Amino acid sequence: PRGLRCVLMTELCHPKKFKSNNQSVYKMAMMIDDTPMEEEKNVKVLEHNKKFDRQIRLWGIHGQRNIERTHIVVLGSGPTASETLKNLVLPNMGQFTIIDNAIVNEADLGNNFFVDSSGLGKSRAKVVTELLLEMNPDVKGLSILKDPVAVIETEIEIFERYTIVVATQIHGLPIQKLASFCFEKKIPFLWLRSYGLLSCVRVAFPQHLVIESHPEDDRQDLYIHPKQLSRFSVLKDYLESFDLHNADTKYHVHIPFIAILVRCTQIWQQKHNGSLPSGWEETSAFKSLIQSYRNHPEAINFIEALAVSFKAITKPRVPSEVLKVLNDPNSKDLNAQSDPFWILVAALNLFIETEGDGFLPVSTNIPDMTSESECYVRIKRIYLEKAESDSAFIQKSVKDILEEIGLPEYTISDEDIAYFVKNCRNLACIRTRSIAAEYDTNIHSDDLIEELTEFDPSESDDRPPEQQILNPKNVHWYYCFRAIEEFWMATNRIPESDEDVATLSKIVTRLYAENGLSDHSMPVECLHEICRFGGSELHNISAFIGGVASQICLKLVTKQYIPLNNTFFFNGIFSSASRWDL
Structure with a gap:
């Protein structure tokens, strides 16, 4: 092919000698040179789409592209960390980094699926990284062999380079410092803890904007009112x-x-x-x-x-979640630093107030119906033409707003505008409280108070105490986790013996008083159980909570579906779970 291309290019340069059509020769030369490369590229795309077909059906090519551009950092390399990453490596997350200085020991062989006997004495972060990459060679993985706490204390700025920060089994002031840093920098932060048969996920981000929320309720608008x-x-x-x-x-x-x-x-x-x-x-x-x-x-x-x-x-009414977005102050006070999402919302508001006469734009999401084919095609075309007209109005409004606030037109592409308009009935904005606010004694969580004070049938059990089955509410276990943090800050270790129960009890009593729960008490059996766990990670519990955490990460990076807001607690003792807004 290279030799033939040279002959053809020679003919192109000497038309009198070969007496050929220059344009045809040029096209032939380019086709010979580029077609194999183009075909190879198309084959790779087809293979990629076939490999990830099932998940592309969930969040589309654009969602998959966002996943493959993600770089997540995980602090820790225990089973909770490795199970979280496993569920992100499989859908082809772009890159991950593990920060940990732990060395593989025999205990790791019993609770971490991504550690084997050949790794004994080696860096656990490196061993976990290598085994994770075996599952998907398309993903890039790095391991930084440093103490996560030391990195937080001395190199916290490095976390700005990551899409999401996940911390596992880290306690005390370092975790609060990292959480505050990520919240300030608007980096989604997940804090995972797993103690024995109990585990918890805490998510913190100031704002998460969703265009495709995939609502469960019917939002199809036929526009026939x-x-x-x-x-x-x-x-x-x-x-x-x-x-x-x-x-x-x-x-x-x-x-x-x-x-x-x-x-x-x-x-x-x-x-x-x-x-x-x-x-x-x-x-x-x-x-x-x-x-x-x-x-x-x-x-x-x-x-x-x-x-x-x-x-x-x-x-038709505007869905309540969308109405909150439309009425958000961020869509009113626009400037050059505004997120493109709010500029699009401002343009949508302008459409509703003027061209839309109080309604959202026409949607092309029209269901199948019993009719003649020609008739159905015409109906689809009518909806499409009106939807394009409405989208053009919003597109012009976006350009006008960009000019008004001093931003170039290319700041928001026409494709992004069309994507936004298509999904304007599925918008959502989620804001979580910071972990600092959770630990503020002046802010009490209504969710915790409600769950703690709700009726519990076991409390009316008339059987003798020795015959009753103890089933503490998950709120009690949550305050056990809070007590562990306080205990760690005082002793720099996890409670691990019955001798620590008295100290934990004092901490819990104070926490209850500070959070308006003085009328309630912690079952002492909970504190004994926490000490018995000794901060250990069980693989099956870690696998479960890792699955929850990875699902949250996927929702955040694809900007689809509604992520957790903001705490999920799993009780493996009684197979129960709670979600709280703390």
């Missing part, structure tokens, strides 16, 4: 062209259900002075009206219309 159709005349005119009285069977059973709903709504309004059905009786009467036009048992389209009849007579 009368007030919506007043700004969507093309769809209104087309749907009005269908005749519900047409007796032809083929025609009748292929009327799109949205046309049935629009026509029946108009008939209802004509009979009721322009008002829409309200209340159970009128809604039932409206459904009966729809049913009355069904003159063939195979008219499935009328069944489809009945199933979503409320969409034609109920004015």
Whole structure:
């Protein structure tokens, strides 16, 4: 191919000698040179997409791309750390770094799946890194053989280079210092602790912006409410062209259900002075009206219309989560430092207030429906054209806002604007409290107080004490974890014997008093159990909490779904769990 390309390029340079068409020769030369490279690139893309097909179906190519651009740092290399990373290496996270100076010992062989006997006496971070990379050679992994606490104390600035910071089994003031640093720098921070059969995940970030929240409720907007159709005349005119009285069977059973709903709504309004059905009786009467036009048992389209009849007579509301985003002060006070997300929200607000007449833009998310193919294609085209028109309005508004605050147009691409508009019904903004706020005695968590004071059937057990089964609430275990932190700061170690129970008891009593829980007491059995665990990590519990932590990380980096806010506690003794906003 190289020799042939040289001949062709020679012909290109000497057209009189070879008497050929220069443009054709040039194209042929370029095709010979570039096609193999292009084909090789396409093959790699196809292989990549095939390899990660199942997860791409969940969060799309753009979500996968975000994952592969991620660089996560994990402090510690125990089972909790390695299990968290395992679940991030498999979906092809771009790069990870482990910071730890621990040496592999025999205890590690019993609780860490990513350590084997050949690693005894070696750096645990390095051994874990090597075994993790065997699972996915496309991922890059590094190990820094330093004490995580020392790094926090002397080199804390290095954490600015990472996408997410995860700390495992670190206690006391160093963890509070790192958490505060990450919160200030707006770096998502996860704190994982696993003691025996108990484990906890604490997430902290000042703000997390989500465009694709994947809500569980139905947010499909057909745009067929009368007030919506007043700004969507093309769809209104087309749907009005269908005749519900047409007796032809083929025609009748292929009327799109949205046309049935629009026509029946108009008939209802004509009979009721322009008002829409309200209340159970009128809604039932409206459904009966729809049913009355069904003159063939195979008219499935009328069944489809009945199933979503409320969409034609109920004015669509902006979802509460989206409404919070639209009303957020960040979308009002814009400047050159504003996140592009808030600029997009400001443009969306402008659309709703003007062009949208109080409604969100038209969506192309239209369901399948029983109709003729040509009819359905035309309906899809009508929705698409209106959606593009609405998107163009928002696009222009974004450009105007960027110019107003002194930013270039390319700050937000047209693709990003289209992506935002497409998902404008799924927006969310999540803010967590900092760990410093959690430890502030002037801020009491309503979640903890509510769970601690709620009725517990075991408290009314009339059996003798020796026959009763002790099942402490997870709030008690949470305060055990808080007591461990206080104990660590005082002694620089984890409580590990019954001699430490008295000290823990005093700490818990003080914590209860400081947090408005003086009327409650800690079951002493909890403190004995904590001391019995001695800070040990059990592999199965670490695997579970590592799975929870990795799921949170994936939600954060893909900017899809709603991440935890902000504490998850797992009780492996009774297989129960709690989520609190602390």
